[in-house]
Amino acid sequence: xxxxxxxxxxxxxxxxxxxxxxxxxxxxxxxxxxxxxxxxxxxxxxxxxxxxxxxxxxxxxxxxxxxxxxxxxxxxxxxxxxxxxxxxxxxxxxxxxxxxxxxxxxxxxxxxxxxxxxxxxxxxxxxxxxxxxxxxxxxxxxxxxxxxxxxxxxxxxxxxxxxxxxxxxxxxxxxxxxxxxxxxxxxxxxxxxxxxxxxxxxxxxxxxxxxxxxxxxxxxxxxxxxxxxxxxxxxxxxxxxxxxxxxxxxxxxxxxxxxxxxxxxxxxxxxxxxxxxxxxxxxxxxxxxxxxxxxxxxxxxxxxxxxxxxxxxxxxxxxxxxxxxxxxxxxxxxxxxxxxxxxx
Amino acid sequence: xxxxxxxxxxxxxxxxxxxxxxxxxxxxxxxxxxxxxxxxxxxxxxxxxxxxxxxxxxxxxxxxxxxxxxxxxxxxxxxxxxxxxxxxxxxxxxxxxxxxxxxxxxxxxxxxxxxxxxxxxxxxxxxxxxxxxxxxxxxxxxxxxxxxxxxxxxxxxxxxxxxxxxxxxxxxxxxxxxxxxxxxxxxxxxxxxxxxxxxxxxxxxxxxxxxxxxxxxxxxxxxxxxxxxxxxxxxxxxxxxxxxxxxxxxxxxxxxxxxxxxxxxxxxxxxxxxxxxxxxxxxxxxxxxxxxxx
Amino acid sequence: xxxxxxxxxxxxxxxxxxxxxxxxxxxxxxxxxxxxxxxxxxxxxxxxxxxxxxxxxxxxxxxxxxxxxxxxxxxxxxxxxxxxxxxxxxxxxxxxxxxxxxxxxxxxxxxxxxxxxxxxxxxxxxxxxxxxxxxxxxxxxxxxxxxxxxxxxxxxxxxxxxxxxxxxxxxxxxxxxxxxxxxxxxxxxxxxxxxxxxxxxxxxxxxxxxxxxxxxxxxxxxxxxxxxxxxxxxxxxxxxxxxxxxxxxxxxxxxxxxxxxxxxxxxxxxxxxxxxxxxxxxxxxxxxxxxxxxxxxxxxxxxxxxxxxxxxxxxxxxxxxxxxxxxxxxxxxxx
Numbered sequence: 001x002x003x004x005x006x007x008x009x010x011x012x013x014x015x016x017x018x019x020x021x022x023x024x025x026x027x028x029x030x031x032x033x034x035x036x037x038x039x040x041x042x043x044x045x046x047x048x049x050x051x052x053x054x055x056x057x058x059x060x061x062x063x064x065x066x067x068x069x070x071x072x073x074x075x076x077x078x079x080x081x082x083x084x085x086x087x088x089x090x091x092x093x094x095x096x097x098x099x100x101x102x103x104x105x106x107x108x109x110x111x112x113x114x115x116x117x118x119x120x121x122x123x124x125x126x127x128x129x130x131x132x133x134x135x136x137x138x139x140x141x142x143x144x145x146x147x148x149x150x151x152x153x154x155x156x157x158x159x160x161x162x163x164x165x166x167x168x169x170x171x172x173x174x175x176x177x178x179x180x181x182x183x184x185x186x187x188x189x190x191x192x193x194x195x196x197x198x199x200x201x202x203x204x205x206x207x208x209x210x211x212x213x214x215x216x217x218x219x220x221x222x223x224x225x226x227x228x229x230x231x232x233x234x235x236x237x238x239x240x241x242x243x244x245x246x247x248x249x250x251x252x253x254x255x256x257x258x259x260x261x262x263x264x265x266x267x268x269x270x271x272x273x274x275x276x277x278x279x280x281x282x283x284x285x286x287x288x289x290x291x292x293x294x295x296x297x298x299x300x301x302x303x304x305x306x307x308x309x310x311x312x313x314x315x316x317x318x319x320x321x322x323x324x325x326x327x328x329x330x331x332x333x334x335x336x337x338x339x340x341x342x343x344x
Numbered sequence: 345x346x347x348x349x350x351x352x353x354x355x356x357x358x359x360x361x362x363x364x365x366x367x368x369x370x371x372x373x374x375x376x377x378x379x380x381x382x383x384x385x386x387x388x389x390x391x392x393x394x395x396x397x398x399x400x401x402x403x404x405x406x407x408x409x410x411x412x413x414x415x416x417x418x419x420x421x422x423x424x425x426x427x428x429x430x431x432x433x434x435x436x437x438x439x440x441x442x443x444x445x446x447x448x449x450x451x452x453x454x455x456x457x458x459x460x461x462x463x464x465x466x467x468x469x470x471x472x473x474x475x476x477x478x479x480x481x482x483x484x485x486x487x488x489x490x491x492x493x494x495x496x497x498x499x500x501x502x503x504x505x506x507x508x509x510x511x512x513x514x515x516x517x518x519x520x521x522x523x524x525x526x527x528x529x530x531x532x533x534x535x536x537x538x539x540x541x542x543x544x545x546x547x548x549x550x551x552x553x554x555x556x557x558x559x560x561x562x563x564x565x566x567x568x569x570x571x572x573x574x575x576x577x578x579x580x581x582x583x584x585x586x587x588x589x590x591x592x593x594x595x596x597x598x599x600x601x602x603x604x605x606x607x608x609x610x611x612x613x614x615x616x617x618x619x620x621x622x623x624x625x626x627x628x629x630x631x632x633x634x635x636x637x638x
Numbered sequence: 639x640x641x642x643x644x645x646x647x648x649x650x651x652x653x654x655x656x657x658x659x660x661x662x663x664x665x666x667x668x669x670x671x672x673x674x675x676x677x678x679x680x681x682x683x684x685x686x687x688x689x690x691x692x693x694x695x696x697x698x699x700x701x702x703x704x705x706x707x708x709x710x711x712x713x714x715x716x717x718x719x720x721x722x723x724x725x726x727x728x729x730x731x732x733x734x735x736x737x738x739x740x741x742x743x744x745x746x747x748x749x750x751x752x753x754x755x756x757x758x759x760x761x762x763x764x765x766x767x768x769x770x771x772x773x774x775x776x777x778x779x780x781x782x783x784x785x786x787x788x789x790x791x792x793x794x795x796x797x798x799x800x801x802x803x804x805x806x807x808x809x810x811x812x813x814x815x816x817x818x819x820x821x822x823x824x825x826x827x828x829x830x831x832x833x834x835x836x837x838x839x840x841x842x843x844x845x846x847x848x849x850x851x852x853x854x855x856x857x858x859x860x861x862x863x864x865x866x867x868x869x870x871x872x873x874x875x876x877x878x879x880x881x882x883x884x885x886x887x888x889x890x891x892x893x894x895x896x897x898x899x900x901x902x903x904x905x906x907x908x909x910x911x912x913x914x915x916x917x918x919x920x921x922x923x924x925x926x927x928x929x930x931x932x933x934x935x936x937x938x939x940x941x942x943x944x945x946x947x948x949x950x951x952x953x954x955x956x957x958x959x960x961x962x963x964x965x966x967x968x969x970x971x972x973x
Contacts, residue, residue: 061826062797076531097540105537118528122550135537170914171683181532200682200853202911205897212905227827230856230899234908271831273856275883275900284835285828287782288796 004221005050005189010082012068013039016293040292042068044245055222057236057253064242066225070191074110075099106136106185113194115174119166126162129180136185155180172203191223229272233257241265244292244301251326261328261336263306378623389436398426400433400586409603419605430586431613437587438568441502445567446560448506449513454556457517462525462544475511483508491579505567520552561625565618572614588614643670644815644847650707652693659919663689664871676848678858681868684915687851691817695734696724730760733808737820739800743792749803750788753810760811775806780836798829819851834861855898867891870915870927877952887959890928934958
């Protein structure tokens with residue numbers, strides 16, 4: 001399987017509080033100082049790949065950096081460091097400000113979390129889906145109408161709903177509009193940022209099944225960002241678990257959820273309410289996460305909240321180590337590895 | 345709340361607009377009344393000069409200062425001119441001043457404001473400083489100053505009104521653009537290949553417009569009052585042009601001696617027009633904002 | 639049940655006057671909560687679960703009114719109580735936790751003050767002692783460094799902490815009933831677990847009855863002893879948790895379980911619920927609001943809904959309920 005997307009040592013930092021004001025900047029120019037500014041390390045040295053035809057899940061809680069990572073991948077913001085390669089092309093070279101007009105813009109598209117927010121309230125469904133086709137495929141008139149209607153039908157959106165405004169559509173219908181817009185230009189990689197988070201369970205099923213079908217039909221790869229582990233387990237081949245800007249675990253989705261190796265993943269899996277269990281063993285995380293501002297590069301990000309905490313955890317940042325198809329960033333990963341089965 | 349499926353029907357955009365307009369006007373009788381009044385004002389501006397019984401500029405000193413009677417419904421002024429004809433003909437000028445001022449300030453303030461809100465940085469700072477400078481002056485004094493410096497013409501009155509209202513529009517537009525610049529649909533528009541200025545014009549501006557529309561109808565009333573005020577102190581339209589403000593100014597001299605009709609009727613016309621525009625503001629907003637459509 | 643229930647809702651119907659007509663949001667809703675019991679009201683959007691809570695608390699939108707039924711808190715009918723009486727009862731006898739903690743808290747008042755307000759108004763605590771007791775409440779809900787946090791404003795705190803503050807406010811006067819309306823929506827799943835633990839622990843400690851409103855069936859199952867399933871303003875099923883999952887009798891309940899991602903091993907096995915919610919403004923709504931989407935519909939379904947008591951506290955509102963899957967259900971008898 002060839003790698004469609006390759007992310008290598010990607011980092012993104014934000015200056016705290018938006019950075020110094022004009023006067024402070026002028027002052028620094030004159031005093032000649034390049035003081036170290038406090039920065040939020042939203043994403044820190046992340047590397048992974050997405051192969052053609054794969055669905056990769058990206059899991060993590062608020063503050064883990066997945067939104068930032070996703071916005072950088074889709075070229076809405078720039079990287080602070082690292083590389084983002086789509087096929088052979090290095091995307092990070094072109095600034096996000098001008099990427100909208102790039103010839104590869106159509107290759108990566110995104111389905112947003114809240115379709116209500118991500119669709120212009122003054123655009124009809126038709127306008128919304130037509131926009132990328134007008135801008136990126138230069139379609140007009142009859143060709144445009146045909147393409148919009150085709151895509152809408154593929155997404156299960158009745159054609160008469162195309163003249164409606166977002167507030168006249170149900171949640172599920174809005175979600176379909178968002179999906180239709182994203183796939184209209186036939187992207188290679190589709191990033192889905194919690195596409196079903198705002199939907200009812202029954203609607204969620206239909207939308208997920210639609211996404212699965214579209215992927216097979218058009219041979220896209222998916223990067224599926226979600227906090228809902230049950231959904232990720234169903235839809236994704238592989239999953240990446242992020243915490244405070246770093247990838248702490250990765251591997252085949254089913255395995256990661258049945259045998260989490262990293263203590264954070266273990267707590268995450270234990271916290272998910274399951275239908276057929278009752279209040280599982282309380283593996284609860286105490287306290288608040290560490291500050292993402294100028295974190296100490298030698299201390300594990302999870303130290304302090306982790307049920308274990310040894311000296312190694314605060315002197316050396318654990319590296320992401322591979323164990324077959326799985327990777328874990330923890331000094332004690334070996335202890336949790338599933339034992340080899342003994343044939344009886 | 346409930347996800348209610350609305351009965352679908354294919355309708356053209358214009359048809360939908362009329363249907364919605366009828367609904368809004370029908371639902372709130374006050375809006376309906378304001379709308380009817382507005383139509384009356386428009387008709388008076390367009391057809392007024394053609395249908396009035398007397399030439400508004402024709403003076404006949406033998407008929408001076410006659411109270412309202414069968415021949416002169418609103419009486420005559422000190423030069424024997426028919427007040428009714430003058431009031432009706434003045435509608436065109438005042439309405440034109442109102443519309444032109446509002447259009448100008450929307451373009452100037454609205455565009456500057458959304459650019460400031462969307463791009464931030466230096467654009468925001470410059471627009472902000474311009475707005476602050478304008479707001480540092482008492483607004484009517486500033487209008488007076490502009491007209492006095494540039495001359496008593498209708499164009500300058502319009503310009504002065506627009507400048508004086510610039511900060512308000514810029515501020516509103518800037519706030520609205522600022523809120524929306526991080527919105528999901530703006531990001532989606534970027535992904536769809538829209539450049540920044542396209543996003544500003546086609547995505548953000550249409551969303552900012554309904555909010556400005558309410559302000560615009562209020563400004564129309566203010567524009568007329570502003571012109572009237574300037575005329576009152578001699579800095580507005582020059583006589584013998586019929587304009588409500590000037591008529592009130594000239595007529596006020598005669599109030600004490602009992603010839604009340606000279607000032608009252610143009611004053612009442614002023615009041616009715618401003619009242620109508622204010623009421624219209626709400627109705628217009630309902631019509632333009634798609635979120636209110638059911 | 640030896641004790642009288644803490645709250646007994648009987649035949650509650652709620653209507654809303656809207657531009658498009660009258661929305662019959664709730665129709666003949668009945669359930670009860672015993673002393674110290676935790677029940678869950680489960681349903682999708684449009685099911686009426688939040689409306690039920692708001693009607694009980696008397697904080698419905700002005701366009702809405704309870705057109706029938708009673709909500710008995712002990713001997714008091716909340717639906718017909720005077721506003722003055724209701725104001726007394728709210729906070730002192732019933733506490734409510736709302737969905738979005740940030741918007742439910744007053745943004746310009748420190749959290750300590752907000753808790754103290756409840757203590758003074760409903761908890762018979764003097765103005766002098768209230769601040770100290772507020773700090774204690776913050777400690778009880780697991781906020782570290784409570785004396786410093788008491789002086790903080792909601793915007794300075796994370797979503798999880800705001801929710802803890804809201805719990806503290808709801809429980810400050812030690813009410814006998816707690817209504818939690820989607821308390822963990824928007825919170826991370828690890829935070830959710832901790833908050834739900836907190837609610838459960840405090841409820842047990844204080845012997846408080848809890849109504850837990852959620853759309854998440856798995857979460858409801860994990861945290862409550864009994865589940866009341868709602869659909870389009872009706873109660874369709876009411877059963878102890880284990881029994882509900884083992885033997886769902888109402889077709890909607892079974893579909894809901896089958897649509898929960900956790901229940902399937904692969905995406906294709908996940909079932910979606912056919913049809914969609916009926917328009918609640920219709921004058922011709924059938925007595926069973928699920929019948930138009932139900933694959934098990936019979937001619938009998940045109941009759942008014944039954945309340946079939948299947949024994950063991952299992953009630954289902956269906957003329958053609960699913961057969962029991964497992965032996966754990968006692969003998970079936972229709973009411």
